[in-house]
Amino acid sequence: MQGRRSGTLRDLRRENRSAVLWSLYFDRPRSRQDLGAATGLSPASVTNVVRELLDEGIVTEVGSQDSDGGRPRRLLDVCAEHGFVIGVDVGETRVRTTLYDLTLVERAKADLSYGPGEYDMDVVVRAVADSLHAVLADAAVDPASVLGVGIGVPGIVEQGPEAVVHGQSVHWDAVPLERLLRAHTDLPLRLENCAKTTGQAELWFGAGRGARTAAVALIGTGVGASLVSGGSIYRGVNSSAGEWGHTTIIADGRRCRCGSYGCLEAYVGAEAILDRFTGPASASDSTSTSESTSAGDEESALAALVAMDDSPAAQALLAQTAEYLGIGIANLINLFNPERVILCGWAGLLLGGKLLPAIRSAAERYSLRHPFAATTVELGRLGPESVVLGAATLPLEGFLNGAIGHRP
Amino acid sequence: MQGRRSGTLRDLRRENRSAVLWSLYFDRPRSRQDLGAATGLSPASVTNVVRELLDEGIVTEVGSQDSDGGRPRRLLDVCAEHGFVIGVDVGETRVRTTLYDLTLVERAKADLSYGPGEYDMDVVVRAVADSLHAVLADAAVDPASVLGVGIGVPGIVEQGPEAVVHGQSVHWDAVPLERLLRAHTDLPLRLENCAKTTGQAELWFGAGRGARTAAVALIGTGVGASLVSGGSIYRGVNSSAGEWGHTTIIADGRRCRCGSYGCLEAYVGAEAILDRFTGPASASDSTSTSESTSAGDEESALAALVAMDDSPAAQALLAQTAEYLGIGIANLINLFNPERVILCGWAGLLLGGKLLPAIRSAAERYSLRHPFAATTVELGRLGPESVVLGAATLPLEGFLNGAIGHRP
DNA sequence: ACCCTTCAGCCAAGCTTTGAAACAACGAGG
DNA sequence: CCTCGTTGTTTCAAAGCTTGGCTGAAGGGT
Numbered sequence: 009m010q011g012r013r014s015g016t017l018r019d020l021r022r023e024n025r026s027a028v029l030w031s032l033y034f035d036r037p038r039s040r041q042d043l044g045a046a047t048g049l050s051p052a053s054v055t056n057v058v059r060e061l062l063d064e065g066i067v068t069e070v071g072s073q074d075s076d077g078g079r080p081r082r083l084l085d086v087c088a089e090h091g092f093v094i095g096v097d098v099g100e101t102r103v104r105t106t107l108y109d110l111t112l113v114e115r116a117k118a119d120l121s122y123g124p125g126e127y128d129m130d131v132v133v134r135a136v137a138d139s140l141h142a143v144l145a146d147a148a149v150d151p152a153s154v155l156g157v158g159i160g161v162p163g164i165v166e167q168g169p170e171a172v173v174h175g176q177s178v179h180w181d182a183v184p185l186e187r188l189l190r191a192h193t194d195l196p197l198r199l200e201n202c203a204k205t206t207g208q209a210e211l212w213f214g215a216g217r218g219a220r221t222a223a224v225a226l227i228g229t230g231v232g233a234s235l236v237s238g239g240s241i242y243r244g245v246n247s248s249a250g251e252w253g254h255t256t257i258i259a260d261g262r263r264c265r266c267g268s269y270g271c272l273e274a275y276v277g278a279e280a281i282l283d284r285f286t287g288p289a290s291a292s293d294s295t296s297t298s299e300s301t302s303a304g305d306e307e308s309a310l311a312a313l314v315a316m317d318d319s320p321a322a323q324a325l326l327a328q329t330a331e332y333l334g335i336g337i338a339n340l341i342n343l344f345n346p347e348r349v350i351l352c353g354w355a356g357l358l359l360g361g362k363l364l365p366a367i368r369s370a371a372e373r374y375s376l377r378h379p380f381a382a383t384t385v386e387l388g389r390l391g392p393e394s395v396v397l398g399a400a401t402l403p404l405e406g407f408l409n410g411a412i413g414h415r416p
Numbered sequence: 417m418q419g420r421r422s423g424t425l426r427d428l429r430r431e432n433r434s435a436v437l438w439s440l441y442f443d444r445p446r447s448r449q450d451l452g453a454a455t456g457l458s459p460a461s462v463t464n465v466v467r468e469l470l471d472e473g474i475v476t477e478v479g480s481q482d483s484d485g486g487r488p489r490r491l492l493d494v495c496a497e498h499g500f501v502i503g504v505d506v507g508e509t510r511v512r513t514t515l516y517d518l519t520l521v522e523r524a525k526a527d528l529s530y531g532p533g534e535y536d537m538d539v540v541v542r543a544v545a546d547s548l549h550a551v552l553a554d555a556a557v558d559p560a561s562v563l564g565v566g567i568g569v570p571g572i573v574e575q576g577p578e579a580v581v582h583g584q585s586v587h588w589d590a591v592p593l594e595r596l597l598r599a600h601t602d603l604p605l606r607l608e609n610c611a612k613t614t615g616q617a618e619l620w621f622g623a624g625r626g627a628r629t630a631a632v633a634l635i636g637t638g639v640g641a642s643l644v645s646g647g648s649i650y651r652g653v654n655s656s657a658g659e660w661g662h663t664t665i666i667a668d669g670r671r672c673r674c675g676s677y678g679c680l681e682a683y684v685g686a687e688a689i690l691d692r693f694t695g696p697a698s699a700s701d702s703t704s705t706s707e708s709t710s711a712g713d714e715e716s717a718l719a720a721l722v723a724m725d726d727s728p729a730a731q732a733l734l735a736q737t738a739e740y741l742g743i744g745i746a747n748l749i750n751l752f753n754p755e756r757v758i759l760c761g762w763a764g765l766l767l768g769g770k771l772l773p774a775i776r777s778a779a780e781r782y783s784l785r786h787p788f789a790a791t792t793v794e795l796g797r798l799g800p801e802s803v804v805l806g807a808a809t810l811p812l813e814g815f816l817n818g819a820i821g822h823r824p
Numbered sequence: 825a826c827c828c829t830t831c832a833g834c835c836a837a838g839c840t841t842t843g844a845a846a847c848a849a850c851g852a853g854g
Numbered sequence: 855c856c857t858c859g860t861t862g863t864t865t866c867a868a869a870g871c872t873t874g875g876c877t878g879a880a881g882g883g884t
Contacts, residue, residue: 077852077861079850245791249753252751255746256743345658381654429871432872460834460873485828486829486831489830837875849861851860852860854858
């Protein structure tokens with residue numbers, strides 16, 4: 009009900025400082041005057057805040073820009089070297105890690121794969137730890153200047169003093185991943201569901217730029233979504249909001265790997281699509297061949313399916329899939345009334361590339377006029393890097409908000 | 417992305433003042449010390465803010481309470497007489513209006529009905545205007561001391577400089593209701609969808625008290641929801657969020673009055689339930705008899721149906737309905753991860769009274785473990801008055817936030 | 825009586841933003 | 855070459871806020 013927490017003067021200062029920093033970060037470089045206009049702060053306050061940021065080495069002055077006849081504006085920019093962030097994508101078959109500077113320019117990458125189905129925690133934890141050390145060494149970056157590590161994982165991440173992961177589909181049951189990693193590194197860690205990290209990447213740098221309310225629909229082997237409200241990701245009471253893939257679109261429908269029936273994921277997840285194509289006879293009772301096919305196979309198989317222009321069966325299946333996907337999207341539109349729906353994930357992009365018009369049309373038919381009119385349905389604009397990139401934005405977010413500048 | 421708007425000192429003061437006021441409003445009466453603990457403000461600041469509120473006549477001191485051995489605390493309370501708010505429920509067959517004092521104690525009521533199906537705007541507008549004048553006269557309240565009028569209407573309310581109503585099911589197409597009402601009254605008006613007003617009533621005073629994230633599911637003839645996030649109602653980009661009734665639960669299912677197929681409303685809306693019972697033969701293609709049955713008939717018919725303990729057909733239908741409702745609720749739980757789901761609306765309460773265990777069990781089966789574990793599914797605790805009461809909270813909300821005290 | 829506890833008001837100190845005025849840096853024009 | 859106008863940035867005094875610490879106020883215990 010109440011829920012404000014401001015109170016003190018210092019908080020006010022931090023908020024203004026944070027507003028300036030966010031504003032600069034997403035529109036770089038900029039003059040002080042411009043920042044004032046964007047944040048609503050007076051020129052004097054901008055000067056004060058900027059001086060502080062300059063002193064701390066968070067921003068720098070980079071050249072100047074002629075004004076029409078007056079004193080030229082000094083341009084400010086974020087100092088790329090001031091700090092670094094690391095993004096980690098804990099995927100189904102491998103760990104991808106990238107170290108970025110403060111402006112999210114890549115400095116080093118590592119990519120460690122383990123056998124498919126190897127969800128043994130020790131293996132995963134070691135891979136993450138190794139990759140962290142690898143990128144740090146590779147980029148020759150002092151660990152003390154790393155602002156934090158963002159880690160995108162499959163499954164629900166229960167935030168708390170130490171994040172715990174519940175991955176119902178990869179059989180992780182209350183895994184204390186943060187504590188396990190803590191044994192290998194002292195870097196600040198932030199864990200988050202990988203759909204949410206992708207969502208944040210698209211929101212900051214992709215198709216979601218500037219949206220204050222959006223739904224990022226992620227389709228891979230599994231299906232998820234991240235819901236953006238007020239410009240940041242909505243987590244719900246338990247951090248498990250956005251489990252779009254397990255909303256029911258057909259009561260008593262196909263069995264889903266979550267154990268329920270008729271879930272969206274059981275129709276439009278990559279695995280489900282392939283199952284529906286190859287095993288139409290046992291449609292409503294597939295124990296599925298998930299464990300036997302690796303992700304890479306799945307990817308090429310789906311690509312092949314999408315490319316079967318001369319097969320009526322494949323065409324019909326894809327049309328049906330677009331219809332289901334449209335229903336799922338329409339449900340998001342009716343419930344959330346987002347200004348944008350962004351279709352992401354490797355399977356989502358694959359399907360969307362071909363079926364977007366059909367998906368849009370289905371979404372329109374299944375949603376109410378008013379909310380649909382306010383929405384655009386688009387494809388994500390970031391590639392498969394988006395999970396890592398989004399993960400890296402997690403510590404960055406903290407930095408932009410709190411912005412406790414460490415020593416440079 | 418950025419989206420803060422604070423900046424100035426005056427804003428900070430207003431926020432603190434508002435925090436105190438909210439805190440006091442929902443836990444009345446309270447001592448200053450207690451307020452300090454609740455808001456996190458220092459005793460000195462509480463004193464300052466409270467003095468201001470006392471000076472403006474918004475709060476008063478009411479007696480004192482012994483402390484264990486020390487100076488007794490003076491108790492503060494909201495001054496009921498300081499202002500008044502009016503709630504209006506524009507229903508399907510009548511307009512209900514209530515005038516409350518600042519503590520939401522009823523001071524006067526009016527209830528004007530028009531023939532069923534009379535959605536002619538002139539009739540409705542006149543009824544609202546008449547009822548406003550009636551309650552003002554009845555309570556002998558000076559219009560200048562009315563803080564505002566909240567109006568709950570069926571359909572989507574597009575907020576803007578002048579609210580416009582889109583009621584797809586009652587055939588209101590972009591009705592400029594606020595402007596039409598403006599011709600009859602000078603009171604400040606706030607329009608909102610009636611599901612959202614009910615939701616706010618339950619949130620403030622009913623089963624949702626204290627919840628910061630909740631889903632209020634409203635079932636009457638139509639089906640809607642209001643989604644609460646961060647303690648306040650989520651509206652989406654277009655104010656049309658929460659159209660739960662028109663999310664699809666069965667692809668290619670029953671036709672819905674919105675024009676689509678397989679909507680939740682087409683299964684669990686009161687009209688739909690009755691249709692499914694009386695006309696099972698034409699299940700998938702009912703043009704429905706909606707216009708011919710008035711709401712009152714529907715209510716008693718549904719009550720009769722629910723009471724048919726000895727009819728296996730009725731029992732099966734109700735069980736099926738609970739299943740569908742469970743699916744709809746599970747979808748809310750998976751997507752939103754609320755800490756509470758509250759079932760409201762006359763039909764919702766009727767069904768819930770008998771079927772709540774079945775509904776809960778269905779919701780559990782169709783939702784993921786983790787989000788379900790964090791949720792409770794309960795019945796609304798407010799009666800049919802909740803729409804009016806919730807409508808009255810709309811201006812109250814503005815008052816508690818801004819709290820520009822007018823002259824007492 | 826005396827001390828102790830608890831609540832409320834007061835005041836100087838230390839923040840903050842702000843608006844106006846001053847300063848800086850440049851082009852244009854005489 | 856100098857001056858003026860224009861635009862961007864900084865400085866400075868003023869006003870407002872919260873904060874702790876201190877002082878009263880009002881009662882129990884002992």
